[in-house]
Amino acid sequence: MISVSQLTKVYGQTLAVDHISFEVAQGQIVGFLGPNGAGKSTTLRMLTCYLPPTSGGASVDGLDIFHQSEQVRSILGYLPENVPLYTEMKVHEYLDFRGRLRRMDRSTRRRRMGYVMDRCWLKSVEHKTIGHLSKGYRQRVGLADALLHDPKVLILDEPTVGLDPTQIRETRKLIADLGGDHTLLLSTHILPEVEAVCGRVIVISGGKIVAQGSPDELRNSRKMSARVLVECRGPAREVEQALARVSGVGGVELLDGQSDHSMVTAALRPKEGYDIREEVARTIIQHGWPLREIRLEHATLEEFFVQGTANQAMGRA
Numbered sequence: 001m002i003s004v005s006q007l008t009k010v011y012g013q014t015l016a017v018d019h020i021s022f023e024v025a026q027g028q029i030v031g032f033l034g035p036n037g038a039g040k041s042t043t044l045r046m047l048t049c050y051l052p053p054t055s056g057g058a059s060v061d062g063l064d065i066f067h068q069s070e071q072v073r074s075i076l077g078y079l080p081e082n083v084p085l086y087t088e089m090k091v092h093e094y095l096d097f098r099g100r101l102r103r104m105d106r107s108t109r110r111r112r113m114g115y116v117m118d119r120c121w122l123k124s125v126e127h128k129t130i131g132h133l134s135k136g137y138r139q140r141v142g143l144a145d146a147l148l149h150d151p152k153v154l155i156l157d158e159p160t161v162g163l164d165p166t167q168i169r170e171t172r173k174l175i176a177d178l179g180g181d182h183t184l185l186l187s188t189h190i191l192p193e194v195e196a197v198c199g200r201v202i203v204i205s206g207g208k209i210v211a212q213g214s215p216d217e218l219r220n221s222r223k224m225s226a227r228v229l230v231e232c233r234g235p236a237r238e239v240e241q242a243l244a245r246v247s248g249v250g251g252v253e254l255l256d257g258q259s260d261h262s263m264v265t266a267a268l269r270p271k272e273g274y275d276i277r278e279e280v281a282r283t284i285i286q287h288g289w290p291l292r293e294i295r296l297e298h299a300t301l302e303e304f305f306v307q308g309t310a311n312q313a314m315g316r317a
Ligand SMILES: Nc1ncnc2c1ncn2[C@@H]1O[C@H](COP(=O)(O)OP(=O)(O)O)[C@@H](O)[C@H]1O
Pocket: 011, 014, 015, 016, 034, 035, 036, 037, 038, 039, 040, 041, 042, 043
Protein backbone atom coordinates (compact mmCIF):
# COMPACT_ATOMS: atom_id res chain seq x y z
CA MET A 1 0.00 0.00 0.00
CA ILE A 2 2.91 2.32 0.78
CA SER A 3 6.11 1.77 -1.13
CA VAL A 4 9.16 3.90 -0.44
CA SER A 5 12.27 3.76 -2.56
CA GLN A 6 15.58 5.48 -1.82
CA LEU A 7 13.71 8.45 -0.37
CA THR A 8 16.11 11.24 0.55
CA LYS A 9 15.80 14.76 1.94
CA VAL A 10 18.58 17.27 2.35
CA TYR A 11 17.97 20.56 4.16
CA GLY A 12 20.93 22.80 3.37
CA GLN A 13 23.81 20.93 5.00
CA THR A 14 21.59 18.47 6.87
CA LEU A 15 20.98 15.04 5.40
CA ALA A 16 17.68 14.49 7.24
CA VAL A 17 16.53 11.35 5.40
CA ASP A 18 19.15 9.19 3.76
CA HIS A 19 18.04 6.84 0.97
CA ILE A 20 15.39 4.94 2.91
CA SER A 21 13.28 2.19 1.38
CA PHE A 22 10.43 0.25 2.96
CA GLU A 23 7.00 -1.17 2.27
CA VAL A 24 3.77 -1.11 4.26
CA ALA A 25 1.19 -3.73 3.32
CA GLN A 26 -2.53 -3.03 3.22
CA GLY A 27 -4.22 -3.16 6.61
CA GLN A 28 -0.92 -3.17 8.53
CA ILE A 29 -0.18 -0.89 11.46
CA VAL A 30 3.47 0.02 11.19
CA GLY A 31 5.42 2.00 13.74
CA PHE A 32 8.10 4.35 12.58
CA LEU A 33 10.34 4.47 15.61
CA GLY A 34 13.31 6.70 16.25
CA PRO A 35 14.80 9.32 18.56
CA ASN A 36 14.21 13.03 18.07
CA GLY A 37 15.86 14.30 14.93
CA ALA A 38 15.92 10.84 13.31
CA GLY A 39 14.01 12.02 10.25
CA LYS A 40 10.55 10.67 11.05
CA SER A 41 8.54 13.85 10.48
CA THR A 42 10.51 14.67 7.35
CA THR A 43 9.73 11.24 5.90
CA LEU A 44 6.04 11.51 6.78
CA ARG A 45 5.85 15.01 5.29
CA MET A 46 7.27 13.69 2.04
CA LEU A 47 4.84 10.76 2.01
CA THR A 48 1.93 13.11 2.54
CA CYS A 49 3.11 15.38 -0.28
CA TYR A 50 3.82 18.38 1.94
CA LEU A 51 7.53 18.32 1.21
CA PRO A 52 9.20 17.36 -2.06
CA PRO A 53 11.96 14.76 -1.77
CA THR A 54 15.50 15.72 -2.76
CA SER A 55 15.77 12.36 -4.50
CA GLY A 56 14.08 8.99 -4.53
CA GLY A 57 10.35 8.51 -4.42
CA ALA A 58 7.36 6.76 -2.99
CA SER A 59 3.91 5.63 -3.95
CA VAL A 60 0.71 5.23 -1.99
CA ASP A 61 -1.80 2.76 -3.36
CA GLY A 62 0.14 2.83 -6.61
CA LEU A 63 -0.02 6.63 -6.85
CA ASP A 64 3.21 8.58 -7.14
CA ILE A 65 3.70 11.13 -4.35
CA PHE A 66 5.37 13.58 -6.70
CA HIS A 67 3.39 13.32 -9.92
CA GLN A 68 -0.01 12.40 -8.46
CA SER A 69 0.05 14.35 -5.22
CA GLU A 70 -3.56 15.47 -5.54
CA GLN A 71 -4.85 11.88 -5.74
CA VAL A 72 -2.45 10.74 -3.01
CA ARG A 73 -3.80 13.36 -0.66
CA SER A 74 -7.35 12.31 -1.39
CA ILE A 75 -6.71 8.77 -0.09
CA LEU A 76 -4.52 9.85 2.82
CA GLY A 77 -5.39 11.04 6.28
CA TYR A 78 -2.54 12.89 7.96
CA LEU A 79 -2.11 13.95 11.55
CA PRO A 80 0.89 16.29 11.51
CA GLU A 81 3.30 16.78 14.39
CA ASN A 82 1.81 20.14 15.29
CA VAL A 83 -1.85 20.01 14.43
CA PRO A 84 -2.70 23.29 12.69
CA LEU A 85 -6.20 23.92 13.96
CA TYR A 86 -8.30 27.01 13.56
CA THR A 87 -8.53 27.85 17.22
CA GLU A 88 -11.44 30.27 16.92
CA MET A 89 -13.73 27.67 15.32
CA LYS A 90 -15.98 25.30 17.16
CA VAL A 91 -15.22 21.60 16.73
CA HIS A 92 -18.20 20.84 14.49
CA GLU A 93 -17.59 24.00 12.44
CA TYR A 94 -14.00 23.04 11.88
CA LEU A 95 -14.81 19.50 10.77
CA ASP A 96 -17.54 20.79 8.48
CA PHE A 97 -15.08 23.29 7.01
CA ARG A 98 -12.50 20.54 6.45
CA GLY A 99 -15.15 18.38 4.82
CA ARG A 100 -16.07 21.18 2.43
CA LEU A 101 -12.38 21.62 1.56
CA ARG A 102 -12.39 17.94 0.68
CA ARG A 103 -15.46 18.56 -1.48
CA MET A 104 -17.63 16.22 0.54
CA ASP A 105 -21.35 16.84 -0.02
CA ARG A 106 -23.62 17.89 2.82
CA SER A 107 -25.10 14.52 3.65
CA THR A 108 -21.71 12.76 3.48
CA ARG A 109 -20.24 15.45 5.71
CA ARG A 110 -23.01 15.02 8.23
CA ARG A 111 -22.65 11.24 8.25
CA ARG A 112 -18.85 11.24 8.46
CA MET A 113 -18.75 13.98 11.09
CA GLY A 114 -21.08 11.96 13.27
CA TYR A 115 -18.89 8.93 12.79
CA VAL A 116 -15.51 10.57 13.46
CA MET A 117 -16.77 12.56 16.45
CA ASP A 118 -18.07 9.33 17.87
CA ARG A 119 -14.87 7.43 17.11
CA CYS A 120 -12.65 10.15 18.54
CA TRP A 121 -14.79 10.85 21.61
CA LEU A 122 -15.61 14.39 20.59
CA LYS A 123 -19.40 14.39 20.97
CA SER A 124 -19.25 16.14 24.33
CA VAL A 125 -17.16 19.02 22.96
CA GLU A 126 -18.61 19.42 19.49
CA HIS A 127 -19.96 22.90 20.30
CA LYS A 128 -16.81 24.06 22.09
CA THR A 129 -14.27 26.45 20.61
CA ILE A 130 -11.10 24.59 19.65
CA GLY A 131 -8.87 27.17 21.35
CA HIS A 132 -10.53 26.33 24.67
CA LEU A 133 -9.86 22.61 24.41
CA SER A 134 -7.10 20.71 26.18
CA LYS A 135 -4.17 19.35 24.20
CA GLY A 136 -5.71 15.90 24.35
CA TYR A 137 -8.98 17.02 22.83
CA ARG A 138 -7.21 19.06 20.16
CA GLN A 139 -5.24 15.98 19.20
CA ARG A 140 -8.52 14.11 18.84
CA VAL A 141 -9.88 16.86 16.60
CA GLY A 142 -6.77 16.44 14.45
CA LEU A 143 -7.36 12.71 14.31
CA ALA A 144 -11.04 13.19 13.49
CA ASP A 145 -10.01 15.53 10.67
CA ALA A 146 -7.54 12.92 9.36
CA LEU A 147 -10.31 10.29 9.37
CA LEU A 148 -13.06 12.46 7.98
CA HIS A 149 -12.89 11.42 4.32
CA ASP A 150 -12.47 7.74 5.24
CA PRO A 151 -8.93 7.52 3.86
CA LYS A 152 -7.38 4.19 2.90
CA VAL A 153 -4.13 5.23 4.54
CA LEU A 154 -3.57 7.04 7.81
CA ILE A 155 -0.28 8.70 8.62
CA LEU A 156 0.05 9.88 12.20
CA ASP A 157 3.07 11.83 13.42
CA GLU A 158 3.59 11.17 17.14
CA PRO A 159 -0.13 10.80 17.82
CA THR A 160 0.13 10.59 21.61
CA VAL A 161 2.69 13.29 22.36
CA GLY A 162 1.44 15.66 25.04
CA LEU A 163 -1.48 13.49 26.11
CA ASP A 164 -2.11 12.30 29.65
CA PRO A 165 -1.95 8.57 30.43
CA THR A 166 -5.71 8.03 30.07
CA GLN A 167 -5.80 9.82 26.74
CA ILE A 168 -2.75 7.86 25.60
CA ARG A 169 -4.51 4.60 26.40
CA GLU A 170 -7.67 5.70 24.59
CA THR A 171 -5.79 6.95 21.56
CA ARG A 172 -3.82 3.71 21.29
CA LYS A 173 -7.03 1.75 21.47
CA LEU A 174 -8.52 3.87 18.73
CA ILE A 175 -5.45 3.36 16.56
CA ALA A 176 -5.56 -0.39 17.13
CA ASP A 177 -9.26 -0.36 16.20
CA LEU A 178 -8.56 1.55 13.01
CA GLY A 179 -6.08 -1.04 11.76
CA GLY A 180 -7.56 -3.50 9.34
CA ASP A 181 -9.93 -0.96 7.82
CA HIS A 182 -7.06 1.42 7.21
CA THR A 183 -3.37 1.06 6.54
CA LEU A 184 -1.55 2.93 9.26
CA LEU A 185 1.91 4.37 9.55
CA LEU A 186 2.61 6.17 12.79
CA SER A 187 5.78 7.71 14.11
CA THR A 188 6.89 7.67 17.70
CA HIS A 189 10.03 8.00 19.77
CA ILE A 190 8.78 5.67 22.51
CA LEU A 191 8.99 1.92 22.32
CA PRO A 192 5.87 1.06 24.38
CA GLU A 193 3.81 2.88 21.80
CA VAL A 194 4.77 0.54 18.99
CA GLU A 195 4.48 -2.45 21.29
CA ALA A 196 0.94 -1.41 22.14
CA VAL A 197 -0.40 -1.06 18.63
CA CYS A 198 1.98 -1.99 15.83
CA GLY A 199 2.41 -5.27 14.03
CA ARG A 200 5.67 -4.13 12.56
CA VAL A 201 8.34 -1.63 13.47
CA ILE A 202 10.74 0.28 11.31
CA VAL A 203 13.55 1.79 13.35
CA ILE A 204 15.10 4.96 12.00
CA SER A 205 18.14 6.77 13.34
CA GLY A 206 20.21 9.50 11.74
CA GLY A 207 18.01 9.43 8.66
CA LYS A 208 18.68 5.74 8.03
CA ILE A 209 16.64 2.62 8.67
CA VAL A 210 18.67 0.65 11.19
CA ALA A 211 16.33 -2.27 11.90
CA GLN A 212 12.88 -3.58 11.19
CA GLY A 213 10.77 -6.43 12.46
CA SER A 214 7.94 -7.25 14.81
CA PRO A 215 7.85 -5.60 18.25
CA ASP A 216 8.71 -9.00 19.76
CA GLU A 217 11.78 -9.33 17.61
CA LEU A 218 12.80 -5.85 18.64
CA ARG A 219 12.17 -6.52 22.31
CA ASN A 220 14.02 -9.84 22.27
CA SER A 221 17.05 -8.56 20.47
CA ARG A 222 20.03 -8.60 22.80
CA LYS A 223 20.37 -4.86 22.89
CA MET A 224 16.83 -4.32 24.10
CA SER A 225 16.89 -6.87 26.91
CA ALA A 226 16.77 -5.70 30.48
CA ARG A 227 19.75 -5.87 32.79
CA VAL A 228 20.11 -6.08 36.53
CA LEU A 229 22.56 -3.76 38.22
CA VAL A 230 24.09 -4.99 41.44
CA GLU A 231 26.17 -2.98 43.85
CA CYS A 232 27.86 -4.71 46.75
CA ARG A 233 31.02 -4.68 48.82
CA GLY A 234 33.26 -7.63 48.06
CA PRO A 235 36.22 -8.97 46.09
CA ALA A 236 35.49 -8.09 42.48
CA ARG A 237 36.72 -11.29 40.88
CA GLU A 238 34.90 -13.56 43.33
CA VAL A 239 31.71 -11.55 43.10
CA GLU A 240 31.86 -11.80 39.33
CA GLN A 241 32.36 -15.56 39.43
CA ALA A 242 29.62 -16.13 42.01
CA LEU A 243 27.10 -14.07 40.05
CA ALA A 244 27.96 -15.83 36.80
CA ARG A 245 26.95 -19.14 38.45
CA VAL A 246 23.48 -17.93 39.45
CA SER A 247 20.91 -19.74 37.33
CA GLY A 248 19.28 -17.45 34.79
CA VAL A 249 22.31 -15.17 34.54
CA GLY A 250 23.46 -15.01 30.95
CA GLY A 251 26.39 -12.69 31.42
CA VAL A 252 28.19 -10.55 33.99
CA GLU A 253 30.03 -7.35 33.32
CA LEU A 254 31.90 -5.48 36.05
CA LEU A 255 31.27 -1.80 35.64
CA ASP A 256 33.22 -0.48 38.54
CA GLY A 257 35.31 -3.32 39.92
CA GLN A 258 38.04 -1.99 42.19
CA SER A 259 40.52 -3.71 44.50
CA ASP A 260 39.38 -6.40 46.96
CA HIS A 261 36.76 -5.49 49.53
CA SER A 262 35.73 -2.26 47.95
CA MET A 263 32.47 -1.57 46.12
CA VAL A 264 31.66 -3.62 43.07
CA THR A 265 29.07 -2.71 40.50
CA ALA A 266 28.06 -5.46 38.11
CA ALA A 267 25.63 -5.48 35.21
CA LEU A 268 23.93 -8.84 34.74
CA ARG A 269 22.17 -9.96 31.60
CA PRO A 270 19.28 -12.26 32.51
CA LYS A 271 18.49 -15.13 30.18
CA GLU A 272 15.14 -14.74 28.51
CA GLY A 273 12.23 -15.26 30.88
CA TYR A 274 14.25 -15.16 34.10
CA ASP A 275 13.84 -12.75 36.95
CA ILE A 276 17.21 -13.23 38.61
CA ARG A 277 16.98 -10.59 41.32
CA GLU A 278 16.05 -12.77 44.31
CA GLU A 279 18.59 -15.44 43.50
CA VAL A 280 21.29 -12.82 43.00
CA ALA A 281 20.46 -11.19 46.33
CA ARG A 282 20.55 -14.56 48.08
CA THR A 283 23.93 -15.42 46.56
CA ILE A 284 25.52 -12.15 47.62
CA ILE A 285 24.18 -12.38 51.13
CA GLN A 286 25.28 -16.02 51.46
CA HIS A 287 28.82 -14.92 50.71
CA GLY A 288 28.59 -12.27 53.38
CA TRP A 289 29.09 -9.40 50.95
CA PRO A 290 27.16 -6.33 52.07
CA LEU A 291 24.53 -5.68 49.40
CA ARG A 292 23.90 -2.04 48.69
CA GLU A 293 21.60 -2.09 45.72
CA ILE A 294 19.98 -4.38 43.22
CA ARG A 295 18.02 -2.84 40.40
CA LEU A 296 16.24 -4.02 37.29
CA GLU A 297 16.96 -1.66 34.44
CA HIS A 298 15.03 -1.74 31.21
CA ALA A 299 17.14 -0.86 28.25
CA THR A 300 16.02 2.42 26.83
CA LEU A 301 15.46 3.10 23.22
CA GLU A 302 18.28 5.62 23.32
CA GLU A 303 20.67 2.87 24.34
CA PHE A 304 19.42 0.82 21.42
CA PHE A 305 20.25 3.61 19.01
CA VAL A 306 23.57 4.49 20.64
CA GLN A 307 24.77 0.90 20.63
CA GLY A 308 24.93 0.93 16.89
CA THR A 309 23.08 -0.72 14.16
CA ALA A 310 24.30 -4.30 13.75
CA ASN A 311 21.76 -6.76 15.04
CA GLN A 312 21.36 -10.50 14.82
CA ALA A 313 17.74 -10.82 15.87
CA MET A 314 16.38 -8.37 13.36
CA GLY A 315 17.32 -8.32 9.74
CA ARG A 316 19.24 -5.24 8.84
CA ALA A 317 17.54 -3.05 6.33
N1 LIG B 1 12.66 22.67 7.93
C1 LIG B 1 13.87 22.23 8.29
N2 LIG B 1 14.99 22.89 7.93
C2 LIG B 1 16.22 22.44 8.27
N3 LIG B 1 16.44 21.30 8.96
C3 LIG B 1 15.36 20.59 9.35
C4 LIG B 1 14.03 21.00 9.03
N4 LIG B 1 13.16 20.08 9.55
C5 LIG B 1 13.92 19.15 10.14
N5 LIG B 1 15.24 19.44 10.03
C6 LIG B 1 16.36 18.62 10.52
O1 LIG B 1 16.25 17.35 9.91
C7 LIG B 1 16.52 16.32 10.84
C8 LIG B 1 15.31 15.39 10.96
O2 LIG B 1 14.24 16.10 11.57
P1 LIG B 1 12.78 15.48 11.76
O3 LIG B 1 12.37 14.85 10.49
O4 LIG B 1 11.91 16.55 12.32
O5 LIG B 1 13.07 14.34 12.84
P2 LIG B 1 12.08 13.61 13.84
O6 LIG B 1 10.67 13.86 13.40
O7 LIG B 1 12.48 12.18 13.77
O8 LIG B 1 12.34 14.19 15.21
C9 LIG B 1 16.91 17.00 12.13
O9 LIG B 1 18.31 17.09 12.15
C10 LIG B 1 16.27 18.36 12.00
O10 LIG B 1 17.00 19.30 12.74
